[in-house]
Amino acid sequence: MNHTKLKFIIGSVAIIIIATVVFVFLLFEREQQETTAIVSPDNCLPAFRDGGGPYYEPNVPFRDKLVPEDNEGExxxxxxxxxxxxxxxxxxxxxxxxxxxxxxxxxxxxxxxxxxxxxxxxxxxxxxxxxxxxxxxxxxxxxxxxxxxxxxxxxxxxxxxxxxxxxxxxxxxxxxxxxxxxxxxxxxxxxxxxxxxxx
Ligand SMILES: [Fe+2]
Missing domain, CATH: 2.60.130.10 (Aromatic compound dioxygenase)
Structure with a gap:
């Protein structure tokens, strides 16, 4: 096998590997997008309106956890x-x-x-x-x-x-x-x- 032929084979294999990696990556990306797509609820019923009652406080902090650390709730x-x-x-x-x-x-x-x-x-x-x-x-x-x-x-x-x-x-x-x-x-x-x- 001469030098040029060897280079050609190595080059071809490299291109096939790169193409496969890119293909798998794109496929994975597409699946990710599909699984995170937003699905509308089966029954689209708007929230009812009420007066809110006497316990609302307008100036509460932004936070993801609403309860104190020592709570005993579920x-x-x-x-x-x-x-x-x-x-x-x-x-x-x-x-x-x-x-x-x-x-x-x-x-x-x-x-x-x-x-x-x-x-x-x-x-x-x-x-x-x-x-x-x-x-x-x-x-x-x-x-x-x-x-x-x-x-x-x-x-x-x-x-x-x-x-x-x-x-x-x-x-x-x-x-x-x-x-x-x-x-x-x-x-x-x-x-x-x-x-x-x-x-
Ligand atoms: Fe209440």
Whole structure:
């Protein structure tokens, strides 16, 4: 085998290897994009509006973890996407302002509240504990998490998200309930928020 032929073979093999690596890389990239593509919820129901109640505090910090370190509640991570009214797009850079009762069913001034911002894909996530319901008799409130959503500093909605115990109860549509899954002592809750009257 002469020198030129050898160079040709080595060159060809190198090109095949590089082409294969590039092909596999592109394939992997494409799969990544497909798996992270945003899927609209099956049932696109906008959040209901309510008055927010007496426990809202406007100037709470931005933080992903709402509870104090020494809490005794069941750990809960809530995550989901924020959608426009007909779920054709997600809303990035919106502020979700959250407040809830503690694991003992009480509101506190400092904790069990906080603001989070949706990322570039409209995704949000926060860590908290499962709240306890509160009130007696007909005034009983099942466990819930209050939230307001602001887009460009304008309030779009005040609403609440609930837990499994109200499934099937009139007025508590399935879309308002956090879908829970237990993972190593932590509840993972999926909850998409659909903004009413907002395109
Ligand atoms: Fe409440």
């Amino acid at each position: 750990k809960l991570i809530v995550e989901g996407y924020l959608y426009n009214e007909d779920c054709t797009r997600t809303i990035s850079n919106a502020v979700i302002d959250i407040w809830q009762a503690s694991e003992e069913g009480e509101y506190e001034e400092e904790y069990y509240r906080g603001k989070i911002v949706t990322d570039d894909t409209g995704y949000y996530k926060f860590e908290t504990v499962v709240p306890l319901g509160y009130g007696e008799g007909t005034a009983y409130r099942p466990p819930h998490i209050h939230f307001k959503v602001f887009v460009d500093d304008i309030e779009i909605v005040t609403s609440q998200m609930f837990f499994e115990d109200v499934r099937g109860v009139e007025g508590f549509e399935d879309e308002y309930i956090i879908e829970l899954e237990n993972n190593n002592e932590t509840w993972i809750g999926i909850h998409n928020i659909v903004l009413p009257d907002y395109q």
